[in-house]
Amino acid sequence: MIDDLPPENPLSLGAHLYDVEKELLENAAGELVNLRPQSAQILNILARDVGGVITKDALLDAVWPNVSVTEDSLVQCISDIRRAIGDKDRTILRTVPKRGYMLVAPASETRAHQIAQTFNGFKALPLSSLEQEFGLLNHQGARLFVRLIETDGAPHDRQMKLVEYGMEVSRFLESLLSGKDDGQVTTSFVGGTLLEFAQHKTAIKTALELNRWCVQRNMDTANDRAITLGIGVDVGLSSDPKADRTRNLAILAGPCEIVVSADMMNSVTAGLDCEFIDMGDCILPELDEPVRCFKALQRNARAIMKPILSPQDLLPTIAVIPFMSKTNDPETKVVGEVLADDVISLLSRSLQINVISRMSTTSFRHRDASLSEIGSALDANYVLTGRYLYLNNRLRIDVELSEVATGRVLWVDQASHEVGHMLDAPETIEWIVFNVQRAIYAGVVSQAHLDHLPTLHTYTLMMSAVVLMHRFSPIDFNKARVLLEALIERAPDQAVPLAWMARWHVLSVQQGWSDDPLAEAQVAMECTKRALDLDPDCVLALVTEGQVLTNLLRRLDDAEERYDRALDLSPNDAVGRLLRGTMYAFRGQGDEAVRDTERSLHLTPLDPLRFFFLSLAASACISAEDYDRALEFSNLSLRANSTHTSTLRVKAVAQMRLGQGDAARETGRKLLSLQPGLRVSEWLKNAPSSDYENGQRFADTLREIGIPT
Incomplete structure (x- = not known):
């Protein structure tokens, strides 16, 4: 891991170089710069923990042990160091208010090469490239x-x-x-x-x-x-x-x-x-x-629109918050996300519990929020939290299940299981799921085998690829493909990376970034076939194949079979619900479309891609002839992504059918400014709904709005 690399030596401090081991400071001309002994000692302490905050008390104890001095002595030494390295703006030796001091030094090309080499299989890229292109390092401050x-x-x-x-x-x-x-x-x-x-x-x-x-x-x-x-x-x-x-x-x-x-x-x-x-x-x-x-x-x-759920959908809802580490070990920080993700995957197979998506619950990982705040934000009845320690191939975990309405703790326990790898803990996951369901109901759930990517490093890369795939930028989108190709090469026996690659090809067509939709469809189908050969019950692959059959090949009957299989395995899969609802909308089955898309909204209250869910929910409302709600959903979606052309089409149609002709034509003009080549004939050629009355009526309304035929 990156944190296992030895400290860089020498350090670049502006125009100066500092040899950490020899404790020597040189200026740009290669001349030695002398510091007072106490100042030199403080610089060395800070240099051995670049980017870390050293408290004032720690510096005072290290430099003046058993001697009573005021903070003025420390401040004077800090000033000496800044003067010696020309840090007038205090951007290299930074004061962290109420805490202490931190030395900030940019990585040299040699250091960047070392860091890049820790990501096996990737060429050595500059640190800035790794940070910006792959999202592996967070922005600082x-x-x-x-x-x-x-x-x-x-x-x-x-x-x-x-x-x-x-x-x-x-x-x-x-x-x-x-x-x-x-x-x-x-x-x-x-x-x-x-x-x-x-x-x-x-x-x-x-x-x-x-x-x-x-x-x-x-x-x-x-x-x-x-x-x-x-x-x-x-x-x-x-x-x-x-x-x-x-x-x-x-x-x-x-x-x-x-x-x-x-x-x-x-x-x-x-x-x-x-x-x-x-x-x-x-x-x-x-x-x-x-x-x-x-x-x-x-x-x-703004007012928040609540999803409309049918009586059979009003089931208890649980939110699984990513578990917290009991240590500050950076190598195990992502384990809490992985554990929560696996618990959510297994809980989602239950027909008796609604499970909030991990992309929504992860917002609370580092947030000091009360039980009522979590329940209110996620519209959840129960909240599961936990803390873990991974040491010597043993995973020790404390978990707690609470009821939001009463604040009562329904189940609290701890366990320690032997695991071969920190990400390979099926016994721990099954233990949590069994006890959570027993605490809420008096039943048990059949356990399923969970597949994992080989290492934490690979899993982190997969998460980065998924995030980049859904960014606004074509550059980020193409970088996601690079990551997915690396994942497939490293984990050829895993279905999940292949399923994500198939979805990448679908999104490429939907975003208008592909010149050959048929070729993209063929590649996507090859990916899902390989994924389902590896794991016939891979929900992500089934849902994605349904998406390919619907949006690219217009084989809606075959798509319905894939969606049904996926939702039989995982009834709370939010994307599966959303896409099956959209397929119903294409056929003109408005009631079924609204049922599925509204439930998908219920399962994704804080999803970063909620604009996409809102857009397709608006399409379902068009099919159900609920144009007021379609317009509200469209407006909410466009607040988050103002250039989403599919949403603009739905909004314009909703406005026209509500008798708002002028507003509809204005929306149509904005749509054409973003998609000047849009023609009703071309839309009909590619739209999955064009073979149904619903699609023909939609095309007629587009003509009324002023979209060229």
């Missing part, structure tokens, strides 16, 4: 830029007003950050302020609180609204060469608005931390390249 905006009617004494308002902002920020471990003002001046945070969620929370203060101030001072705020939030630290992007996001923000990058949007949880409205690709004021931007709003900025 977050930035928030606040700028003052002069609105219409600026007063004559504008300079004085700017200063006064800036002082108000500074006082509010000081009170907001006081006593908190995260968040500091790095630059403050008339017209703007830059803040930095270690945690992305803290940055978003601060932006929302600051914006709320701005709105309230404008309401309280009705006669003095000439100056207000615009806020930009982005990932990364000020040492990042793209640091100016945060300021540009703030420039793009209007009065009392928060604009964030797609990176920041993907780093927090929509529906929990805040809500987002997609602004599309924006050209930032001082940058040439387009950037996908989103407006951030308070969680209660």
Whole structure:
């Protein structure tokens, strides 16, 4: 693993090099730079834990043992080091408020090569490529830029007003950050302020609180609204060469608005931390390249539509939160996600329990949320949590099942099982599932064999591929294929990577990124056939083959058989429910379409791809002739992805059938601006519904809207 590599030596500290073992500091000319003994000792301690925070107490105890000195001595040494390495901006030797100090040093090409080599089978890529292209490393920190905006009617004494308002902002920020471990003002001046945070969620929370203060101030001072705020939030630290992007996001923000990058949007949880409205690709004021931007709003900025469930769907719902490690060992951090994923997979085979998807429950892994908060956000009746320790081939785990309504603990226990590998723990998974179901009902569930990818490393790569596959960018989409090809090569006996590769080909056609849909369909079918040869009961492969048969080959009867088999094996598979419902919609079976798509929404309350679920639920409502609900679902979907052409088609049809002709034609014009080659004849040629009355009526409505024939 990366963390097993020895510390890099020498370290690059700006224009200087520091030999950790020899404790020698050289400038750009190769000359030795002398430090006082205490300062040299502190630099060496920090250099041996690059990127880690060393507390002030730890430094004082190490450098001045058994000697009583004040913090002033430590501060003086820190100043000496910064002066010696030319760190005027404090971006190399950073102060972490309320905690201590941290040395930040970029990896050299040699170090990047070492790190890349730990990912067997991949060529040595620069560290930045691994981070940006494969998503294997998280963005470090977050930035928030606040700028003052002069609105219409600026007063004559504008300079004085700017200063006064800036002082108000500074006082509010000081009170907001006081006593908190995260968040500091790095630059403050008339017209703007830059803040930095270690945690992305803290940055978003601060932006929302600051914006709320701005709105309230404008309401309280009705006669003095000439100056207000615009806020930009982005990932990364000020040492990042793209640091100016945060300021540009703030420039793009209007009065009392928060604009964030797609990176920041993907780093927090929509529906929990805040809500987002997609602004599309924006050209930032001082940058040439387009950037996908989103407006951030308070969680209660819009009403949330609850799925409509039929009586037989009102079953107890359980949320399995990813388990927490009892240690800080980075190598085992992902085990909690894997354990929860396996528990969810097995629980989902029950006909008596609704199981929330792992992509929704993972939002609570590092969140200090109460039982009632989790239950409310996920609409769950029961919550399962746990803590684990993996040591000497034994997995020790504590689990707890609670009832949301009463707060009662229904089952709590601990177990220790011998496992061959930290990811190969079927005995532990079966023990959890058996006791969870026995605590809720008096029954048992038949156990099923669980297949695993060979190693944690491979599993992590698979997760990255799935995330990249569903990003907005064609570049990320193509990188997902690279990862999947590597996974298939490394794990040729596993069905899951082949099933994901088949879905990749389907999405390639649906996104309009393929010139030969028939060829994509043939490759996708080959992938699902290989997957089902390996595992005839692979739900993901069955659902994906149904998707290929529906959307690319228009063999809806065969597709229905695949969906039915998949849902017999896993009744709570959200995507299987969604796609079978969409198939019913193509046929004009509105009631069945709504039943399945609404249940899929119930199973994915916080899914990052919820816009896709909402879009297909809107299509189901069109088939059921519930045009009001179709329009509501379409609007909610477009808030998250404003350029999704399928959703725009459904919205335009819903508007036209509701008698909103002008609005429908305006939506049609936006659709054509995104898809100028759209023709009704071509749509009929490719649409799975074109052989049914429902599809012909849809085409007629598109003509009424103004889509060329």
